């Protein structure tokens with residue numbers, strides 16, 4: 040499966056087009072009022088109409104109640120619900136059944152014990168998103184531009200496809216893809232020029248770097264050179 044690239048926190052037609060034009064597979068909209076990337080329903084509906092059929096539409100919520108989710112699903116008709124709060128594994132099953140939309144559960148990783156928490160969602164979520172934990176005192180549970188120690192998950196396999204997120208940017212995404220070989224990558228602040236303001240050039244650079252690393256990592260190894268050894272002696 041080719042690497043899935045998600046650009047999150049899009050809030051204007053121009054930056055949405057930049058993500059679609061660059062070849063993003065998923066475009067994310069944030070429904071969380073404290074975030075500088077928060078979009079209202081009317082804006083989200085307009086953006087979704089533009090994106091539909093060109094990339095998968097992801098609606099990001101944080102411990103949203105059913106009425107809020109129902110309004111988002113009705114307005115946006117997302118392809119995926121990203122749950123970025125403290126939603127339980129049981130809540131995932133309830134939401135999937137109630138709204139008929141696949142779910143991606145974000146889990147913050149900072150220490151080996153977090154992998155046990157993650158395991159409780161593996162097999163219940165349609166996708167996992169492995170993100171950094173928010174720094175102390177942060178207002179947002181994600182979108183903080185901080186990475187976690189990728190070595191904590193290097194070599195790990197999960198039942199569900201997983202995206203790597205947290206502090207990715209055009210400069211480090213290649214190394215992340217080569218080390219972790221995730222099913223996808225997710226970025227928000229790493230493609231911005233200021234909080235909530237996406238930068239089309241950084242979006243394009245991110246997609247290019249992620250694709251190049253994925254292509255290199257999945258290219259078949261060159262066959263060993265079996266030609267006779269070349270004469271190296273001067274005599």
Ligand SMILES: O=C(O)c1ccccc1N[C@@H]1O[C@H](COP(=O)(O)O)[C@@H](O)[C@H]1O
Pocket residue numbers: 047048067069071074075076077099101123170179180181182183184185204205206207225226227228229
């Ligand atoms: O982007 C936000 O504003 C946001 C708000 C609340 C929860 C999650 C949010 N973003 C997600 O967080 C990760 C990491 O973001 P970053 O690249 O480190 O800035 C990203 O995958 C977003 O989906």
